[in-house]
Amino acid sequence: MAPIIQVALDLLELDRAVEIAKEAVAGGVDWIEIGTPLIKSEGMDAIRTMRKAFPERTILADMKTVDTGALEVEMAAKAGADVVIVLGSADDSTLLDALRSAHKYGVRLMADLISAPDPVKRAVELEALGVDYVNVHVGIDQQMMGKDPISLLREIAHKVNVQLAVAGGLDANSAALAVKAGARVVIVGGNITHSDNVTEAARKIRQSVDCPDAVEIRCVGTVDQEIREILKEVSTSNISDAMHRKGAMKGIHPLVGGKMVGTAVTVQTFPGDWAKPVEAIDIAKEGDVIVIYNESKDVACWGGLATLSALNKGIAGVVIEGAVRDIDEVKNLGLPIYTSNTVPNAGDPKGFGEINAEITCGGQTVKPGDYIVGDESGVVVIPAERAYELARRAKEVYKNEKRLFDEIKRGGTLSEIMELKKWEKH
Numbered sequence: 150m151a152p153i154i155q156v157a158l159d160l161l162e163l164d165r166a167v168e169i170a171k172e173a174v175a176g177g178v179d180w181i182e183i184g185t186p187l188i189k190s191e192g193m194d195a196i197r198t199m200r201k202a203f204p205e206r207t208i209l210a211d212m213k214t215v216d217t218g219a220l221e222v223e224m225a226a227k228a229g230a231d232v233v234i235v236l237g238s239a240d241d242s243t244l245l246d247a248l249r250s251a252h253k254y255g256v257r258l259m260a261d262l263i264s265a266p267d268p269v270k271r272a273v274e275l276e277a278l279g280v281d282y283v284n285v286h287v288g289i290d291q292q293m294m295g296k297d298p299i300s301l302l303r304e305i306a307h308k309v310n311v312q313l314a315v316a317g318g319l320d321a322n323s324a325a326l327a328v329k330a331g332a333r334v335v336i337v338g339g340n341i342t343h344s345d346n347v348t349e350a351a352r353k354i355r356q357s358v359d360c361p362d363a364v365e366i367r368c369v370g371t372v373d374q375e376i377r378e379i380l381k382e383v384s385t386s387n388i389s390d391a392m393h394r395k396g397a398m399k400g401i402h403p404l405v406g407g408k409m410v411g412t413a414v415t416v417q418t419f420p421g422d423w424a425k426p427v428e429a430i431d432i433a434k435e436g437d438v439i440v441i442y443n444e445s446k447d448v449a450c451w452g453g454l455a456t457l458s459a460l461n462k463g464i465a466g467v468v469i470e471g472a473v474r475d476i477d478e479v480k481n482l483g484l485p486i487y488t489s490n491t492v493p494n495a496g497d498p499k500g501f502g503e504i505n506a507e508i509t510c511g512g513q514t515v516k517p518g519d520y521i522v523g524d525e526s527g528v529v530v531i532p533a534e535r536a537y538e539l540a541r542r543a544k545e546v547y548k549n550e551k552r553l554f555d556e557i558k559r560g561g562t563l564s565e566i567m568e569l570k571k572w573e574k575h
Contacts, residue, residue, distance in 0.1 A: 152328050152358040155209065156351070157316065157338035159184035162568050163191045165556070167202050169342050174206065176351025182209040182234075182336065193228040200229030207231045213261065215239045218247030226254035237262045237271050237283065244278055257281040259314060263288045269304055276311040282334065283309065287317030299326050306331030321357040325364035328357075343548035345555040372537055373412075377436070379540040380410045380522050383547045385529045388522055391542035396529040398511025400489045404473055409466030409485035409523035411438035412533070413515050417503045421448030421496015426469075427455050429504050435463030438521040442508045443471025446490035453478030460484050468521060468528055470510045487528050 156173040158166045158181065170181050181203055187195050188210065196210050210230035214221040218235060225233045235247050237260035244260065251258045259282040260275045262268040272283050285305055287298040298317040306313060314334035315327045324335050335358050337351075344350035357364050380388070389397050414433040418425045418441065429439050439459065443450040451467065453475035459467060466485035472492045473479060479486060489511070505517040513530045515521070520531040520540075531539050556566050564570070 152332065153179045153334045154324075154351070154354055154358060155180035155182050155314070155334050155336040156341050157182040157184050157211070157336050158342060159186050159338055160342065161186055161190045161572075162566070163187065163195055163198055165566065166195070167198060169347055169552075170199065170203065172347035173341055173351045174203070176341075176348040177355030178341070178351050180207040180209055180232075180334070182211055183230075184338070185211045185213050188212065193224055196225060196228035196230050209234060209259065211261075214243070214247060216243055218243040218245075219250035222247045222250040222256065222258070223254060226251070226256045230256060232257045232259050232282070234259045234261050234284065236260070237268075237275055238265045241274075241278065244275070244280070248279055251281075259284055261286050268301060269308060272305045272309050272311075276309045280311065282312050282314050284314040284316055284334075284336070285332075286315070286336075297323065299323060299330055302327060302332060303330045319354075321353040322364060324354050325357045325361035328361045339545055339548055343545065343552045345551040347552075376520065376536050376540045377410055379544050380520060380531075381408060383540070383543040385522055385524050385526045387543040387546040387550070388529045388531065388539065390546045391539050392529070392531070396513065396531060398468070398470075398487075398513050398528040398530065401468060401470065401487050401511040401528050402489070403485070403523065403525055403527075404476070404488050404491065405480055405482075405484060405486045406525055407466075407483065407485040409438060409487070409521065409528075411436050411465035411521055413438055413440045413517055413519045413521050413530075415505055415508045415510075415515055415517050416441040417506055417508045418443050418450060419499075419501045420445030421450060422499045422501050423450040423452075423455070423496060424498035424500040425502040425504055426450050427458070427498070430455065430458045430462055430464065432504055433459075433462060433464050436465050438465050438523075439467045440508065440510050440515050440521060441467070441469045441471060442510045443469060446472050447492060448472060448494060448496045449474035449492050450496065451486075451488075452495060453482070456482050456484050456486065466521075466523060468510060468523065485523055487523050 156178045160166045209232040210225035211234040212221045214235035222233045258280045260280040261284040263286040265271045285302045312333040315332040316336035320340045341350045414437045416429045449472040451473045469488040472490040473488045507516045518533040520536045
């Protein structure tokens with residue numbers, strides 16, 4: 150029997166959710182999950198609407214029930230759900246009452262292991278209680294921290310016989326791994342719903358789960374490589390959104406455009422003293438970004454010779470709160486440079502200052518090793534300790550905006566699609 154593909158509609162707008170579900174079904178999706186955010190936004194009407202729109206499809210209601218199990222299962226069942234999702238970490242009394250209600254109203258129960266303290270042990274207990282499915286689920290916030298469900302799925306599959314579902318950032322590659330690891334139900338959210346071509350994204354998942362052995366498994370590089378790969382794909386605007394509008398430098402603009410991604414080598418120096426900025430070139434490694442605070446906009450600490458030296462070293466770019474000169478040469482060389490000013494005059498190499506100390510540049514604190522991203526919109530600073538998380542969150546912003554862009558191209562307006570008036574404070 151072919152694995153089941155379940156699309157998780159974690160949206161807030163019901164009309165959008167119905168349209169996306171139609172496109173996903175056209176691509177081969179079997180089951181339609183009404184996500185918790187949509188249920189919280191629209192209530193049981195979300196289930197009723199999906200039931201009416203898809204009378205032949207299996208509809209799941211992700212209630213994330215943790216208490217009043219019988220009542221919430223009854224609500225979802227009467228609204229038209231075929232499967233009700235409860236939290237696996239709920240008390241046994243809640244789950245048993247939910248099961249009684251499920252049997253009474255002819256629906257199935259899926260227990261979600263998201264955030265369970267000991268998911269393997271709990272999966273065994275849930276099977277003994279009699280749930281129909283156990284969902285091995287790594288939540289969005291956990292995904293952002295680098296967790297994935299496949300290794301956990303493999304471990305649980307060896308302990309239980311209950312039908313297993315799996316969820317947590319799955320794409321065509323990891324969906325194939327999930328099937329091989331024992332998943333009966335493959336749950337995909339953003340990699341379908343945030344795609345600018347939902348039908349094609351669903352079709353790729355369909356092909357992957359139907360023929361998992363034919364999928365070429367990508368090699369996973371280091372965390373740093375993955376961070377850089379994601380940051381090259383997303384924009385500084387995506388990153389700023391992911392950081393809740395933080396991280397953007399003030400007063401720093403592209404002098405030489407081009408995408409810039411790298412880890413910071415910081416320089417603190419004094420007006421016109423270009424010794425430390427130039428010495429930082431020798432310290433920096435290939436793929437680093439030199440970030441300079443020079444204090445003065447009237448005397449340059451960087452120019453054409455420094456730029457050529459940086460290019461020879463493989464440096465990814467330069468950010469300067471201060472001034473740059475030799476603009477024609479710098480532009481011809483093509484190294485991405487972001488600065489607050491340009492002037493013709495330089496200072497002298499006196500050697501005052503520090504390299505790889507914590508500095509402030511463009512109003513942002515920058516520490517050695519922080520990730521620096523620049524494009525035509527400006528420069529953002531990503532703290533090294535949160536770089537993987539924020540890169541992943543920026544990727545989700547990017548995917549969601551691609552989907553919105555596609556919907557606007559079809560003739561809608563941004564405010565209509567996002568139902569802005571509905572969410573305004575009153």
